[in-house]
Amino acid sequence: MKVLYVSSEVVPFAKTGGLADVAGVLPLHVQQSGCDIRVVTPLYSATQKKGFDLDPIGSEFKVQMGLKTYSGLFLKAVFKQSVPIYFVQCDELYVRDGLYGDQDGDYPDNAERYIFFCRAVLELCRQIDFPPDVMHCNDWQTGLIPAYIKAGFGTGFFDTTATVFTIHNIAYQGLSGWDKFELTGLPHWFYDMRGLEYWGQMSMLKAGIIFSGIITTVSRKYAREILSPEYGCGLEGILHDRRTDLYGVLNGVDYDEWNPGTDKLIVTRYTAQTLKLKKQCKKDLLVQCGLPEALLAAPLIGSISRLVDQKGFDLIAEAMDRLLRLGAGYILLGSGDTAYERLFKKLASRNKNRMSFCCAYDNQLAHKIEAGCDMFLMPSRYEPCGLNQIYSLKYGTVPIVRATGGLDDSIIDCSADALDTGNGFKFEEYTADALFGAVQRAVALYADAPRWREIMLKGMSCDFSWALSAAEYCRLYEIASNK
Ligand code: ADP
Numbered sequence: 221m222k223v224l225y226v227s228s229e230v231v232p233f234a235k236t237g238g239l240a241d242v243a244g245v246l247p248l249h250v251q252q253s254g255c256d257i258r259v260v261t262p263l264y265s266a267t268q269k270k271g272f273d274l275d276p277i278g279s280e281f282k283v284q285m286g287l288k289t290y291s292g293l294f295l296k297a298v299f300k301q302s303v304p305i306y307f308v309q310c311d312e313l314y315v316r317d318g319l320y321g322d323q324d325g326d327y328p329d330n331a332e333r334y335i336f337f338c339r340a341v342l343e344l345c346r347q348i349d350f351p352p353d354v355m356h357c358n359d360w361q362t363g364l365i366p367a368y369i370k371a372g373f374g375t376g377f378f379d380t381t382a383t384v385f386t387i388h389n390i391a392y393q394g395l396s397g398w399d400k401f402e403l404t405g406l407p408h409w410f411y412d413m414r415g416l417e418y419w420g421q422m423s424m425l426k427a428g429i430i431f432s433g434i435i436t437t438v439s440r441k442y443a444r445e446i447l448s449p450e451y452g453c454g455l456e457g458i459l460h461d462r463r464t465d466l467y468g469v470l471n472g473v474d475y476d477e478w479n480p481g482t483d484k485l486i487v488t489r490y491t492a493q494t495l496k497l498k499k500q501c502k503k504d505l506l507v508q509c510g511l512p513e514a515l516l517a518a519p520l521i522g523s524i525s526r527l528v529d530q531k532g533f534d535l536i537a538e539a540m541d542r543l544l545r546l547g548a549g550y551i552l553l554g555s556g557d558t559a560y561e562r563l564f565k566k567l568a569s570r571n572k573n574r575m576s577f578c579c580a581y582d583n584q585l586a587h588k589i590e591a592g593c594d595m596f597l598m599p600s601r602y603e604p605c606g607l608n609q610i611y612s613l614k615y616g617t618v619p620i621v622r623a624t625g626g627l628d629d630s631i632i633d634c635s636a637d638a639l640d641t642g643n644g645f646k647f648e649e650y651t652a653d654a655l656f657g658a659v660q661r662a663v664a665l666y667a668d669a670p671r672w673r674e675i676m677l678k679g680m681s682c683d684f685s686w687a688l689s690a691a692e693y694c695r696l697y698e699i700a701s702n703k
Pocket residue numbers: 236237238239241524525526553554555580581582583586605606607608
């Protein structure tokens with residue numbers, strides 16, 4: 221089976237979040253299941269600066285958008301030793317400081333940038349003579365591709381191409397003014413309530429949902445949640461209409477990158493058999509974060525995240541004084557909304573001996589936090605899948621999470637009736653009190669060293685490798701092709 225995997229970000233080339241992690245590893249596992257899978261993504265300045273060996277291929281192509289014509293080129297590389305990846309080059313659109321925006325917000329021409337990308341993907345297939353059996357699109361940046369295929373773009377080339385569309389986060393919908401619709405080149409009847417129109421705007425995410433053969437999202441719980449007004453962000457009605465084609469597949473993680481037994485970014489490697497060595501990682505982390513060695517004996521809680529409303533930092537801030545009074549330490553690595561950045565800088569300066577805030581994006585520190593902390597706190601308001609709680613399990617860093625989306629699917633609470641199966645702590649209600657209650661239960665069990673060790677080992681033995689999820693995607697590719 222021929223599959224083209226389309227993603228606006230791919231590790232190790234460019235990343236803002238979990239989508240890039242997924243796109244950087246799922247294709248390899250799909251390939252190992254016997255598919256001819258290739259990946260395509262834009263060529264951003266972030267990628268150009270990293271100096272990868274990229275070979276130009278094919279010929280220059282042009283896309284007319286309204287009065288303007290954009291020119292593009294394709295480049296090719298191979299990643300993970302065997303997966304072909306194509307880059308769409310158009311410096312005018314993709315050579316920027318950020319991927320989707322900067323400190324002033326989203327780039328105002330994001331519609332142009334991703335209309336062009338979607339058109340370029342169709343052109344790529346023709347240039348490399350690769351009519352895919354399945355076009356696997358991800359998030360709003362690729363949402364127009366199923367619409368183009370439905371509209372018959374490519375004059376017969378895509379007649380047998382099925383489309384699978386994965387929603388990694390329904391809150392990001394690729395909305396733009398209605399006037400951008402004419403740039404798409406789609407027939408005018410695509411712009412209505414059963415098409416790209418969304419309350420007077422153009423929604424690229426809605427296009428993906430409506431025109432793809434199969435829709436997936438990144439956990440079973442989130443697949444159910446987005447059918448409700450609380451989580452569906454206005455698209456719950458459309459998703460409800462398509463619920464028989466909606467599937468939840470939990471993301472796997474890349475244990476080549478996130479494994480304390482082989483991790484080169486941490487001071488000491490450890491496994492379930494050498495768990496005592498984790499303490500050295502804690503010591504190293506405390507030094508790096510300027511926290512006192514006295515915290516070695518205290519429960520050390522960590523978080524790594526984009527600082528946005530989704531992630532529950534309002535709850536953490538509200539509960540912070542009480543958390544620290546429990547005797548815990550807290551380390552936060554994150555950047556994002558300035559209001560949260562300011563708030564946590566203030567909290568950290570008030571609690572210098574117990575709390576550290578690193579306002580940055582820092583992959584090495586992320587690994588050190590996973591290895592050095594005792595607990596990982598992730599109280600998201602919603603969480604389609606979430607990766608850090610799964611990394612934490614492997615590092616013996618016990619997750620404390622809100623029971624939503626992938627957090628709920630991956631974490632089993634250590635309640636009295638799950639003594640043997642529990643790998644973390646969960647709370648339901650989105651309140652600081654509920655969060656505090658879960659941390660309190662974790663801290664109480666931390667004092668019981670043999671029991672705590674059992675919970676750590678239970679987490680470390682969990683297997684969220686990609687093989688299972690990749691097999692599920694292959695099954696869905698078959699279903700989509702036979703529709
Ligand atoms: P989301 O995709 O919503 O950001 P996920 O948990 O699915 O959340 O994935 C986030 C990914 O980004 C993880 O690999 C995490 O380690 C990484 N990450 C987020 N913020 C930072 C940061 N400040 N520094 C380093 N890595 C980060």
